[in-house]
Amino acid sequence: MIQAELLRQSRIETVAQSLREDIGDGDITAMLIPEHRISRGQVITREAATIAGRSWVEEVFRQVDPRVTLEWTVNDGDEVSPDQLLFTMEGPARSLLTGERAGLNWLQMLSGVATTCAGYARRVAHTGVQLLDTRKTLPGLRLAQKYAVTCGGCHNHRIGLWDAFLIKENHIAACGSIANAVTEARRIAPGRPVEVETENPDELEQALAAGADIIMLDEFSLVDMKQAVSRTAGAAKLEASGGINTDTLVPIAETGVDYISIGALTKDVRAVDLSMRLDTVG
DSSP: OOOHHHHHHHHHHHHHHHHHHHHTTOOTTGGGSOTTOEEEEEEEESSOEEOOOHHHHHHHHHHHOTTOEEEESOOTTOEEOTTOEEEEEEEEHHHHHHHHHHHHHHHHHHHHHHHHHHHHHHHTTTSOOEEEOOSOOOTTOHHHHHHHHHHTTOBOOOSSSSSSEEEOHHHHHHHSSHHHHHHHHHHHSTTSOEEEEESSHHHHHHHHHHTOSEEEEETOOHHHHHHHHHHHTTSSEEEEESSOOTTTHHHHHTTTOSEEEOTHHHHSOOOOOEEEEEEEOO
């Protein structure tokens, strides 16, 4: 789980960067509008979606102009329909227009992640499996994307390389064996979760014998997955991984594995289509 303060600091920093790349040394088009002009705006979605990113939008306008006020009609995690109102805003017209693109970029991207996750989660709701994200995130946006994953009803795997062990083929080769790698992991960071990637039933047996907490079944067949579930019998958690898509998801979930990790939850982002409409007040 992402620590709240870590997420807050990341949000401030990444929003500031998004504004620097968009505004540069000033929004020259917004200067066409009289400085005193006050406007109201509303943002709608043009398609069905799961919402994520309210705090990023709020941070955009906090940094652009604290005089802008937002009133939301939805919360993160809500399902919305086409043409539904998401929020209204009021403040200096220049500020509304300057912050528009950055604010919508965050909301549409994070809602896109949440919407994808919600779609996957619905498909396996009849099973007990948890769907996990991966480290295949957009550079610089990991914490934001991992937050959006949770809004869509899925779960976070490792946040980074520091919070849990994931011992893969090259780690095993360098350490000499699965047993050596697990033993060294316990020595380096006692109490941290230790996961081992396996590619066949023999490696599964080695990981079980070494006492791994979680065993990844990398591209196992459905038959081998079912046998792994029966063989493990709760001695370790099992995670299916590798080439999982909407066609293979449900059969894999129904094998009884505990987790399924899916890179597509964060790496294949399709932004939700949003629109802002502005009205002049005075």
